[in-house]
Amino acid sequence: MNEITIPYPKDSRFLEFLYHTVPGRFLLKGLIFPGLSEFCGKFLDSSLSKIFIPHFVRKNGIRLSDYQDCDYRSFNDFFSRSIRPELRPVDSDPEHLIAPCDGLLSAYRITESFVIPVKQRYYTIDDLLEDPLLAAGYRNGTCLVFRLCVNHYHRYCYVDSGLKEKNTHIPGVLHTVRPVALGSVPVFSQNAREYTLIDSASFGPVVQMEVGALLVGKIENYHEACRVQRGQEKGRFLYGGSTIILLLKNNTVCFPEWVFDAAKNSCEIPVKMGEMIAKKAD
Numbered sequence: 001m002n003e004i005t006i007p008y009p010k011d012s013r014f015l016e017f018l019y020h021t022v023p024g025r026f027l028l029k030g031l032i033f034p035g036l037s038e039f040c041g042k043f044l045d046s047s048l049s050k051i052f053i054p055h056f057v058r059k060n061g062i063r064l065s066d067y068q069d070c071d072y073r074s075f076n077d078f079f080s081r082s083i084r085p086e087l088r089p090v091d092s093d094p095e096h097l098i099a100p101c102d103g104l105l106s107a108y109r110i111t112e113s114f115v116i117p118v119k120q121r122y123y124t125i126d127d128l129l130e131d132p133l134l135a136a137g138y139r140n141g142t143c144l145v146f147r148l149c150v151n152h153y154h155r156y157c158y159v160d161s162g163l164k165e166k167n168t169h170i171p172g173v174l175h176t177v178r179p180v181a182l183g184s185v186p187v188f189s190q191n192a193r194e195y196t197l198i199d200s201a202s203f204g205p206v207v208q209m210e211v212g213a214l215l216v217g218k219i220e221n222y223h224e225a226c227r228v229q230r231g232q233e234k235g236r237f238l239y240g241g242s243t244i245i246l247l248l249k250n251n252t253v254c255f256p257e258w259v260f261d262a263a264k265n266s267c268e269i270p271v272k273m274g275e276m277i278a279k280k281a282d
Helices: 008-019 024-029 034-045 049-058 077-079 127-131 130-134 257-265
Strands: 097-100 103-109 117-118 120-122 140-148 155-157 163-166 168-170 193-199 204-212 218-219 225-227 233-237 242-246 268-272 274-278
Touching: 008 024, 034 049, 034 077, 049 077, 049 130, 127 130, 193 218, 204 233, 257 268
Parallel strands: none
Antiparallel strands: 097 274, 103 140, 103 268, 117 120, 140 242, 155 233, 163 193, 163 225, 168 193, 193 204, 204 242, 218 233
């Protein structure tokens, strides 16, 4: 894992307008209304949306040769395209925790009162899960946040083999996960999200959560309660920036200190699905 600093993009002025001005917030109310997101999702599922694919490929520098050959039926079909398996090998060592997705990683220790400090705001485990009893089991554990940008691969996998429970869906207002939004909106208590508890073979009970963002049509998880395998595809996001969160119990995994220091300094770590990101604690 290589540490990098992620600067705010210059094109964030529109988001600054939406979140930090009176007319912008008025417009935002319409943009985040679920009905609009559903309409956009249906359009991006339609064959008409294919016209956006060439521009998206050029703008985001996507190498089509990295992905399996496919006749894309819509923009969403392209956006959730399958990568060639040999480009995302899965670390099979049971002592290694793998990344569930491509993205930018931030790691936090879960304290008694707070879970994720983002832009001087704090999101508690209780707010995240809306289940105080489940949340209590992760005190003093580790929270991993994987932020996906539009150019990232938008399918994700299970981090370990084990028995998963049914999915828990928490509906919410869909907000962008771009950094400018985090200073004024409690993103993880407002966004639609879905999680499952996995009784994993190597790391005990792990919460794996997917968080939707502004204009993401939906989170598509494939399985309800069943036995799953490390690296098995869990689901996919449709268009938009998105986030995956892992919650691990105390003394489960071992991260070097610099990983936590990076998050404190607003640095994110680029990772790829299936690669090792931590070792099992002794």
